[in-house]
Amino acid sequence: MRVHLTATAAAAVRRGHPWVYRDGIAGGGENAVQRGERRRGERAPRAAGAAATGDVVELSAEGAPFLGRGLWDAESAIAVRVFQRTQAPPLDERALAERLERAFALRDGWFAGRDTTAYRLCNGEGDRVPSLVIDRYDRAAVVRLDGEMLAPWLDRLLPHLARALGARGVRSIGLRARAPSSASGDAEGKKLAHLHGPPLPDRLFVREMGVAMEVDLARGQKTGAFLDQRDNRARVRALAAGRRRVLNLFSYAGGFSVAAALGGAGRVTSVDSASAAHASAQRTFRENGVDPAAHEFVTADAFDFLEKARARGDRYDLIICDPPSFAPSERARPRALGAYRRLHTAVARVLDRGGLLCAASCSSHITAEDFLATLDDATLERDDLRVRAIHGQPEDHPTLPAWWEGRYLKFVVLE
Numbered sequence: 001m002r003v004h005l006t007a008t009a010a011a012a013v014r015r016g017h018p019w020v021y022r023d024g025i026a027g028g029g030e031n032a033v034q035r036g037e038r039r040r041g042e043r044a045p046r047a048a049g050a051a052a053t054g055d056v057v058e059l060s061a062e063g064a065p066f067l068g069r070g071l072w073d074a075e076s077a078i079a080v081r082v083f084q085r086t087q088a089p090p091l092d093e094r095a096l097a098e099r100l101e102r103a104f105a106l107r108d109g110w111f112a113g114r115d116t117t118a119y120r121l122c123n124g125e126g127d128r129v130p131s132l133v134i135d136r137y138d139r140a141a142v143v144r145l146d147g148e149m150l151a152p153w154l155d156r157l158l159p160h161l162a163r164a165l166g167a168r169g170v171r172s173i174g175l176r177a178r179a180p181s182s183a184s185g186d187a188e189g190k191k192l193a194h195l196h197g198p199p200l201p202d203r204l205f206v207r208e209m210g211v212a213m214e215v216d217l218a219r220g221q222k223t224g225a226f227l228d229q230r231d232n233r234a235r236v237r238a239l240a241a242g243r244r245r246v247l248n249l250f251s252y253a254g255g256f257s258v259a260a261a262l263g264g265a266g267r268v269t270s271v272d273s274a275s276a277a278h279a280s281a282q283r284t285f286r287e288n289g290v291d292p293a294a295h296e297f298v299t300a301d302a303f304d305f306l307e308k309a310r311a312r313g314d315r316y317d318l319i320i321c322d323p324p325s326f327a328p329s330e331r332a333r334p335r336a337l338g339a340y341r342r343l344h345t346a347v348a349r350v351l352d353r354g355g356l357l358c359a360a361s362c363s364s365h366i367t368a369e370d371f372l373a374t375l376d377d378a379t380l381e382r383d384d385l386r387v388r389a390i391h392g393q394p395e396d397h398p399t400l401p402a403w404w405e406g407r408y409l410k411f412v413v414l415e
Contacts, residue, residue: 003057003072003080010061013068013082016402018125020059020070020080054152056091071130073149081130081149093153096129097160103127104164107396118206118215119396120227121165126398126406134161135223137215140200141165142192142223144176154195162196172197176223190218203280205287209234211262212287213255214280221252228393229255229322232360232411235391236320237263239356239413247271247309247316247350249302249323254281256320256358261290265318269296271305306346315352322360333365340366340374348380357385357414364408371410388413 009024051072059067069091070082103122122134131146173196202218208230215224233255240263248257251270260268282292327336361371377383391411399406
């Protein structure tokens with residue numbers, strides 16, 4: 001089936017952007033959606049005779065009978081994910097399997113040893129396999145789908161995945177649900193369904209640059225861990241040398257905390273609202289030969305903790321602040337910027353003179369310039385800090401030049 005695009009949407013596809021929003025579909029095609037009724041980011045009704053989710057559609061525009069080929073999503077605000085710009089080969093499971101093999105082969109050269117056993121095997125749009133994320137955790141791999149358009153393809157792709165991953169030592173494959181469901185077979189919040197191989201463990205230890213890390217495959221965030229912060233955890237380990245008091249806010253499973261402890265920090269305080277996360281962090285400490293009793297684990301809201309720490313006169317010479325996304329949508333952006341400012345003001349009040357601040361944002365709706373504006377002198381109420389470095393996600397999380405949404409991670413080091 002054919003989808004006819006507006007001039008603006010067609011230009012974006014030519015540049016290599018992998019998404020077509022519903023307001024980028026012009027009238028006249030079999031899948032045409034009425035124009036002017038919905039804004040970007042909002043769902044529009046399916047037109048009569050429209051393709052079903054997962055169907056292959058061809059893209060065209062005025063003066064361009066063929067722009068590319070993609071998969072249709074009948075429900076998402078992103079109507080089409082673009083997979084091909086060429087007419088051959090056809091878009092089928094063989095073509096997708098070949099792209100996955102290229103993505104896997106690229107990582108073979110990056111993670112050949114056993115120092116790092118957890119990394120991203122396929123980064124969706126960034127590996128030109130839109131919506132498909134595959135993360136490796138030693139002998140297990142977890143698949144996550146962004147949207148539903150690849151769901152009808154999963155059974156056909158599974159034999160290819162099992163063969164390619166098996167050749168690389170992966171024995172078990174699971175599917176990560178976006179929310180606990182009956183598909184996982186667990187009524188207690190489990191978000192992992194078995195797809196192939198031996199049963200996946202709920203939890204396991206992996207290694208990052210030689211450091212052990214516990215991962216909760218069944219109930220953890222993302223596919224189990226925030227693999228995009230791997231390089232930044234290594235940076236914190238180096239920055240922690242000689243630091244007396246380190247504060248890790250929104251500490252989750254303690255990745256930055258154990259990095260700081262291994263780097264030589266005297267005492268690390270981990271703050272998270274979930275006590276279960278602290279239990280995981282403490283197991284990671286022990287696995288790395290670090291006594292968690294020598295450090296502090298606080299179950300509290302970060303804002304409340306910072307207010308009380310300031311009242312006590314507590315000061316830290318290294319602070320890591322990596323909150324969950326404050327801006328899950330463009331509509332939430334103004335509120336998110338306000339939240340970042342309030343957070344960074346509170347953080348700066350407990351940062352010692354000569355201290356280091358590592359501030360992170362994982363929202364694509366917040367640009368690097370937006371984020372830096374929440375770390376300026378007026379916000380921090382001090383003029384002794386400067387930007388030492390700005391980092392993003394690591395090489396196993398590639399992006400595309402035209403896909404700005406893929407450059408979501410900001411990790412700013414101020415000194």
